[in-house]
Amino acid sequence: MTEKLISDSSEWSFPLLQRFDKEVARIAHNEYGLDTYANQIEVISSEQMIDAYSSVGLPINYHHWSFGKQFVSTEQTYRRGQMGLAYEIVINSDPCIAYLMEENTLPMQALVIAHACYGHNSFFKGNYLFRTWTSADAIIDYLVFARNYIAECEERHGQGEVELLLDSCHALMNYGVDRYKRPSPLSMAEEKRRQAEREAYLQSQVNDLWRTLPVELAGDGTSSRERRFPEEPQENLLYFIEKNAPLLEPWQREVVRIVRRIGQYFYPQRQTQVMNEGWATFWHYTLLNRLYDDGFVTDGFMMEVLQSHTNVVFQPDFDSPYYSGINPYALGFAMMRDLRRICEQPTDEDRYWFPDIAGGDWLTVLDFAMRNFKDESFIAQYLSPKLMREFHLFQVRDDDREETLEITAIHEEAGYRQLRQALAEQYNLGNREPNIQVYDVDLRGDRSMTLRHYRHNRRPLGDSLDEMLLHIRRLWGFDVRLESVDEDGRVQLIGEA
Amino acid sequence: MSHFIDRRLNAKNKSTVNRQRFLKRYKSQLKRAVSDAVNRRSITDIDGGEQVGIPSKDISEPIFHHGQGGTRDMVHPGNKEFEAGDRVQRPEGGEGGGSGQGRAGKGGKGEDDFVFELSREEFLDLLFDDLALPNLVRNQLVGTTEFKTVRAGVTSDGSPSNIDVVRSLKGAIARRTALGAPYRGRIRELEAELEQLLADGVPDTDARVVALREQIDGLKTRIAALPFIDTFDLRYQAYTKQPEPTSKAVMLCIMDVSGSMDQVRKNLAKRFFILLYLFLQRNYDKIDVVFIRHHTIAQEVDEQEFFYSRETGGTVVSSALNLAYEVISERYDSSSWNIYAAQASDGDNWDSDSTICRDLLINRLMPLMRYYAYVEITPRQHQSLWYAYQDVRAAHPHFAMEEIGGADDIYPVFRELFKRQEA
Numbered sequence: 032m033t034e035k036l037i038s039d040s041s042e043w044s045f046p047l048l049q050r051f052d053k054e055v056a057r058i059a060h061n062e063y064g065l066d067t068y069a070n071q072i073e074v075i076s077s078e079q080m081i082d083a084y085s086s087v088g089l090p091i092n093y094h095h096w097s098f099g100k101q102f103v104s105t106e107q108t109y110r111r112g113q114m115g116l117a118y119e120i121v122i123n124s125d126p127c128i129a130y131l132m133e134e135n136t137l138p139m140q141a142l143v144i145a146h147a148c149y150g151h152n153s154f155f156k157g158n159y160l161f162r163t164w165t166s167a168d169a170i171i172d173y174l175v176f177a178r179n180y181i182a183e184c185e186e187r188h189g190q191g192e193v194e195l196l197l198d199s200c201h202a203l204m205n206y207g208v209d210r211y212k213r214p215s216p217l218s219m220a221e222e223k224r225r226q227a228e229r230e231a232y233l234q235s236q237v238n239d240l241w242r243t244l245p246v247e248l249a250g251d252g253t254s255s256r257e258r259r260f261p262e263e264p265q266e267n268l269l270y271f272i273e274k275n276a277p278l279l280e281p282w283q284r285e286v287v288r289i290v291r292r293i294g295q296y297f298y299p300q301r302q303t304q305v306m307n308e309g310w311a312t313f314w315h316y317t318l319l320n321r322l323y324d325d326g327f328v329t330d331g332f333m334m335e336v337l338q339s340h341t342n343v344v345f346q347p348d349f350d351s352p353y354y355s356g357i358n359p360y361a362l363g364f365a366m367m368r369d370l371r372r373i374c375e376q377p378t379d380e381d382r383y384w385f386p387d388i389a390g391g392d393w394l395t396v397l398d399f400a401m402r403n404f405k406d407e408s409f410i411a412q413y414l415s416p417k418l419m420r421e422f423h424l425f426q427v428r429d430d431d432r433e434e435t436l437e438i439t440a441i442h443e444e445a446g447y448r449q450l451r452q453a454l455a456e457q458y459n460l461g462n463r464e465p466n467i468q469v470y471d472v473d474l475r476g477d478r479s480m481t482l483r484h485y486r487h488n489r490r491p492l493g494d495s496l497d498e499m500l501l502h503i504r505r506l507w508g509f510d511v512r513l514e515s516v517d518e519d520g521r522v523q524l525i526g527e528a
Numbered sequence: 529m530s531h532f533i534d535r536r537l538n539a540k541n542k543s544t545v546n547r548q549r550f551l552k553r554y555k556s557q558l559k560r561a562v563s564d565a566v567n568r569r570s571i572t573d574i575d576g577g578e579q580v581g582i583p584s585k586d587i588s589e590p591i592f593h594h595g596q597g598g599t600r601d602m603v604h605p606g607n608k609e610f611e612a613g614d615r616v617q618r619p620e621g622g623e624g625g626g627s628g629q630g631r632a633g634k635g636g637k638g639e640d641d642f643v644f645e646l647s648r649e650e651f652l653d654l655l656f657d658d659l660a661l662p663n664l665v666r667n668q669l670v671g672t673t674e675f676k677t678v679r680a681g682v683t684s685d686g687s688p689s690n691i692d693v694v695r696s697l698k699g700a701i702a703r704r705t706a707l708g709a710p711y712r713g714r715i716r717e718l719e720a721e722l723e724q725l726l727a728d729g730v731p732d733t734d735a736r737v738v739a740l741r742e743q744i745d746g747l748k749t750r751i752a753a754l755p756f757i758d759t760f761d762l763r764y765q766a767y768t769k770q771p772e773p774t775s776k777a778v779m780l781c782i783m784d785v786s787g788s789m790d791q792v793r794k795n796l797a798k799r800f801f802i803l804l805y806l807f808l809q810r811n812y813d814k815i816d817v818v819f820i821r822h823h824t825i826a827q828e829v830d831e832q833e834f835f836y837s838r839e840t841g842g843t844v845v846s847s848a849l850n851l852a853y854e855v856i857s858e859r860y861d862s863s864s865w866n867i868y869a870a871q872a873s874d875g876d877n878w879d880s881d882s883t884i885c886r887d888l889l890i891n892r893l894m895p896l897m898r899y900y901a902y903v904e905i906t907p908r909q910h911q912s913l914w915y916a917y918q919d920v921r922a923a924h925p926h927f928a929m930e931e932i933g934g935a936d937d938i939y940p941v942f943r944e945l946f947k948r949q950e951a
Contacts, residue, residue: 070530082542099550102543103644348606425607435615490598495590
C-alpha cells in the first residue's frame with residue numbers, strides 16, 4: 032500500500048502534479064471510460080488569474096474598457112479579501128486549457144485536475160450543445176483573429192469609434208445567438224481569407240436590399256410594402272443587423288460578427304451550468320475517492336479535499352443571509368450522484384419514476400445524460416422526488432395583482448411534477464431573457480426597424496430599455512421602435528429611439 | 529496525454545490596456561473623485577494611490593432584462609413549514625425571497641459606488657491632467673550639457689560585449705546558404721545521375737558509380753568546410769550619444785513665518801508646496817528644493833523647521849527675496865537649472881518694503897525664473913504687497929498670483945496657476 036502513496040506533503044511540484052495527472056487519467060479513461068481532449072495544464076499566479084477573469088476566462092481577447100472594469104473590481108475585492116479566486120479556469124478548446132493557481136496546495140491541485148481536466152473536459156467533448164455550437168479546435172485561432180482584426184480597426188478608424196460599436200454589440204450579445212442552425216467552424220487562416228470576400232459580397236447584398244429604384248409590383252397586385260421584411264420575425268438581432276443594416280461599413284459588420292460569434296461560443300455554457308458543474312464535481316469526488324481507496328493519498332489529503340468539496344456544494348436555505356439562488360454545483364452534484372444511486376440501489380419510488388434507468392449500469396446512464404441534455408431538459412428528465420425532498424424545494428408564485436405570494440407546490444406527492452417542471456423552466460434561457468425579435472423594417476419608407484417583445488406571464492422589460500434602444504439605433508442607423516405584445520396579442524408601442 | 533506549462537513567469541498585467549481604457553472612459557468622473565480626495569487627504573500621504581468611487585449606474589453595461597411585475601414562478605430550497613396553497617407576505621424590499629439566479633452579483637448591489645484603487649501614477653495623472661508648466665518650451669533646450677546613450681542600429685564592428693547574437697547568426701546562415709548553393713546544386717545533379725545508373729542495373733562496384741560517389745563526397749566535404757561563423761558575419765549593437773535637454777529643476781519655497789502666520793495657514797501653504805513639488809517631479813528627473821522662511825530676516829532651513837518651527841515678529845518680505853537671489857546665483861546657474869519659486873504669505877509686509885520687493889522681482893529675480901507663483905492666504909483685505917505684486921505680473925507674464933481662502937481653494941487655485949495655456 033504505502034509504496035503507492037504519491038505524497039504526504041501539501042506542497043505541490045511539477046513531478047507530483049504529473050503523477051497525480053497520470054493516476055487520475057488512468058482511472059478516468061480506463062475504468063470510467065471518460066473521453067477527453069488532450070489537456071494543457073498551465074500553472075499561473077494569482078495576478079494572472081485576475082487577468083484571466085477579466086477577459087471572461089479567455090486566454091486572449093480583444094481590448095475593451097469593460098474588461099478593464101471587470102479587472103479593477105476583481106482586483107479590488109480580491110485585495111480586500113472579500114472574495115477568493117476560483118481555483119481554476121478551464122477553457123473549452125482542443126487541447127483543453129486549464130489554469131491552476133500557484134497558491135493552491137497539493138490536494139487542491141489534484142482536485143482541480145480531476146475537476147477541470149477530466150470532468151469539464153469530458154463534458155466539453157461529449158455534450159451535444161458544445162459539439163453542435165462550438166469548435167474547440169478553432170476557438171483560440173478565432174480569438175487571435177478577432178483581436179488582431181479589432182486592433183487593426185482601431186488603428187484605421189480610431190479607438191473611440193470601435194469602442195462605441197463594441198459597446199452596442201456587447202449590449203446585444205445575448206441576442207446574437209443562433210439557436211437552430213450550426214455555425215461552420217473556421218480556422219484563422221480561412222477566416223482571414225473569407226473575411227475579405229465576405230466584406231465585398233455583403234456590401235453588395237446590402238446595397239441591393241436598399242436599392243432605391245422602383246420595384247415592380249408583384250403579379251397578384253400586392254405591392255412589396257405589404258410583404259414584411261423580414262418575412263418571419265428574426266430572433267438573432269445581431270445577425271440581422273450584420274446582414275441588413277443599411278449604413279454599416281464593412282469593417283463594422285465584421286466587428287458585429289466577431290461579437291456574435293464569441294457570444295455563440297459561450298451560449299452552451301450558459302445553458303449547461305448545473306450539468307457542467309455537477310458533472311465536474313461528481314467526477315472530482317469520484318476520482319479522488321478512488322485514489323484514496325486505492326491508497327494513493329493520505330487521510331489528511333482527503334480531509335482537505337472533502338472540506339473544500341463540501342464548501343463548493345453547500346446550499347444555503349432560502350431564508351439564510353447567504354442565499355443567492357440555487358447553487359448549480361450543489362444541485363448538479365446531487366443529481367449526478369442521485370442518478371448513480373438510482374442505478375445502483377433503486378427504491379420502489381425510483382422504479383416508478385425512472386423505469387428505464389433504475390437498476391441500470393450507472394456509467395452508461397450518466398454518460399447518456401451528459402451527452403444529450405441541457406440544464407432545462409436534464410432537470411425535467413432526472414430530478415427525482417428524493418432530491419426534491421432532500422433540498423426541501425418549494426415553488427412560490429409572485430403575481431403583482433395579488434397582495435401575497437402563493438406557495439404553489441412543495442416537496443410532496445402532489446407537487447413533484449409541478450415542482451420539477453417549474454425548476455426546469457427556471458433554467459430555460461428563453462424564459463430568463465425577454466423574448467425580443469425583429470418584426471419589420473420599413474424598406475421603402477423611413478427605413479425604421481420595428482422590434483417586438485413577446486411578453487411572457489405579463490412580465491415587463493426592465494429599466495434599461497431606453498438605453499438599449501439607443502444602442503440598437505446606433506447599429507441600425509435609423510429609427511428603432513419597440514412594441515410589446517401581450518398574451519392576448521395586443522400590440523403596444525413601448526419605446527422609440 | 530497531459531501537458532504541463534509553467535506560466536508563472538509570463539507577463540502579468542495582461543489587463544493593463546483594458547484598465548487604462550476603463551480609466552480613460554470615466555476620466556471626468558474620476559477627476560472629480562480625485563480632486564475631492566485631494567482636499568480630504570492629510571498632507572503627508574498626498575503622494576500615494578487613492579481609493580476612488582464612481583456611481584455604479586454610470587458605468588453599467590445595459591442588457592435587456594425583465595423588470596418588476598407580472599407573474600413569476602420561483603423554486604427555492606429549504607422549505608420548513610410551508611404547505612401547498614399557503615399565502616405569505618411579500619418580503620421587505622420586494623426581492624421575492626431572494627432574487628434567484630440571473631443578474632445577481634453583476635456590478636455590485638443597487639446604487640453603491642463602484643470603488644477601486646488608483647495607483648500613485650494614475651492618481652497623479654488625473655490630478656495634474658491638463659496642467660502644464662508654463663514656459664516649458666522655452667527652457668527645453670537650454671543648456672544641453674547632458675547626453676543620453678541611445679541605440680542606433682547595428683554596425684559591423686564594435687566591442688565584443690555588444691555582439692548582437694541573433695543578427696550575427698542570421699548573417700552566418702545566409703552566408704552558408706549562399707556559398708553552399710552551387711555545391712548543393714551540383715550534388716543534386718550527381719545524385720540524380722547516380723540514381724539513374726543504379727536504377728538501370730549498374731552494379732555498385734562499377735567505375736562510374738564509384739566516381740560519382742567520390743565526387744559527391746568531395747562536394748559534401750566542401751560544404752562542411754564552410755565556416756560556421758566568420759568574422760564577416762559579426763554584427764554589433766551600435767550606440768550613440770544624444771544631447772538631452774536639461775531636466776534639473778530647483779524649487780524655491782518661500783514662506784512668511786511671522787506671528788500672523790498661524791499653523792492653519794502654514795498647513796495650507798504646505799499643501800500648496802507639496803502639490804507644486806509633485807507636479808515638478810513629473811516633469812523633471814531631478815529636483816532640488818530650497819526652503820526659505822522669513823519674518824524680518826530670512827533664513828534657509830530644512831523642511832521640518834520650515835513647516836513646524838514657530839517664530840514671531842514683523843515681516844520684511846524683501847529679505848527672503850534677497851536670500852533667494854543669493855542662493856540662485858551661488859548654486860543654481862539658470863542656464864543649467866530650471867528655477868521655480870512659490871511664495872506663500874498672509875500678505876502682511878512693511879509698507880515701505882513692498883516697493884523694494886517689486887523692484888527686486890522685476891529686475892533681478894524674474895529674469896532668472898521659469899515661473900513664480902505667489903499665493904496669499906488671507907480672508908481679509910489685500911495689503912500693499914498684493915498691489916506691488918500686481919505690477920510685477922504686468923511686467924512679467926510668468927509671474928502668477930492667486931488668493932487662497934481655505935483648504936478647499938488650494939487645488940482649484942493650483943489648477944488655475946498651472947492650467948495649460950493655449951499657445
